[in-house]
Amino acid sequence: xxxxxxxxxxxxxxxxxxxxxxxxxxxxxxxxxxxxxxxxxxxxxxxxxxxxxxxxxxxxxxxxxxxxxxxxxxxxxxxxxxxxxxxxxxxxxxxxxxxxxxxxxxxxxxxxxxx
Amino acid sequence: xxxxxxxxxxxxxxxxxxxxxxxxxxxxxxxxxxxxxxxxxxxxxxxxxxxxxxxxxxxxxxxxxxxxxxxxxxxxxxxxxxxxxxxxxxxxxxxxxxxxxxxxxxxxxxxxxxxx
Numbered sequence: 721x722x723x724x725x726x727x728x729x730x731x732x733x734x735x736x737x738x739x740x741x742x743x744x745x746x747x748x749x750x751x752x753x754x755x756x757x758x759x760x761x762x763x764x765x766x767x768x769x770x771x772x773x774x775x776x777x778x779x780x781x782x783x784x785x786x787x788x789x790x791x792x793x794x795x796x797x798x799x800x801x802x803x804x805x806x807x808x809x810x811x812x813x814x815x816x817x818x819x820x821x822x823x824x825x826x827x828x829x830x831x832x833x834x835x
Numbered sequence: 836x837x838x839x840x841x842x843x844x845x846x847x848x849x850x851x852x853x854x855x856x857x858x859x860x861x862x863x864x865x866x867x868x869x870x871x872x873x874x875x876x877x878x879x880x881x882x883x884x885x886x887x888x889x890x891x892x893x894x895x896x897x898x899x900x901x902x903x904x905x906x907x908x909x910x911x912x913x914x915x916x917x918x919x920x921x922x923x924x925x926x927x928x929x930x931x932x933x934x935x936x937x938x939x940x941x942x943x944x945x946x947x948x949x950x951x
Contacts, residue, residue: 724879751937762839763926763941776936810880817937822868822930824939826880 722746724827726811732833733801741796741830743811751817752794753824754786757808769794770817801834808832837862837929841942848917849950855902856912856945858927865889866932869910870939871901875923883925886910888932914947922949 724745733739745752754766768776769788783805785797794811808829815821838861848854860869871883886894886903893901898915914921924946928939 753937760844760943762943763939765938768936768938770936776938814937817935819868819932822937823870823882823885824937825882826872828877828879 724811724813724825726809726827726830728830729828730831730833732835733798734835735801735803737801738797738799740798741809741811741832743794743796743827745792745794745811745813745825745827747813747815747825749813749815749825750791751814751821752788752791753812753814754794754796755810755812757810757829763810766796768817775817798832801832803834806832806834837931837940839927839929839940839942841925841927841945843945844943845946845948847948847950848914848921850917850919852917853913853915854917854947856914856925856927856947858910858912858942860908860910860927860929860940862908862929862931864931864933868930868932869901869903870928870930871899871910871912872926872928872941873921873923874926874944875920880926884912917949919949919951922947 751770756764767786787795810829811827812824814824867888869886874880902911924944927942
């Protein structure tokens with residue numbers, strides 16, 4: 721596979737469930753990102769990892785827990801979510817975080833519905 | 836935080852015609868990067884074009900070109916000879932040259948319909 725892949729593509733979960741989203745990039749990049757995309761709102765950056773180290777956490781509630789075991793994989797662990805957390809969750813990667821390495825490549829997203 | 840505004844939620848264009856999508860941004864910085872991304876229905880977002888603010892020349896990529904007006908803080912995307920495959924959501928994004936975290940600020944998007 722090439723590019724950035726995400727699994728699952730669709731997920732329905734109850735508020736008491738625990739689930740995980742997975743992202744894998746096949747581009748040899750060092751930086752990875754999680755975004756939340758809601759209708760009629762700008763993409764919201766949630767987390768940034770660079771060389772497996774978290775560099776940004778944009779005031780995301782603790783019910784979202786990221787994990788980056790290596791530069792190719794990124795997870796988003798979900799627990800006790802709220803219905804307003806229903807959205808498309810996008811993963812992206814870039815060569816790095818410096819200027820000139822900044823173009824982000826996106827995965828297809830996971831459509832999450834919280835009941 | 837920087838603000839990116841796309842004032843046209845929806846646009847339509849006849850196939851083979853030209854359409855311009857608008858984007859304005861608010862920043863006090865002089866060095867930054869601007870992007871246009873395309874998100875086709877149920878498909879992943881892809882980069883259309885990237886502009887460096889210190890370059891006066893407008894970026895072009897085949898049928899896609901931008902009109903970058905730094906003083907006006909405007910960054911519009913022109914699509915020439917529109918094709919059915921151009922139908923998508925288009926997002927404008929801003930990145931500060933000084934940001935070590937590579938944070939992008941996105942607009943709310945413009946949904947482009949191409950009429951056959």
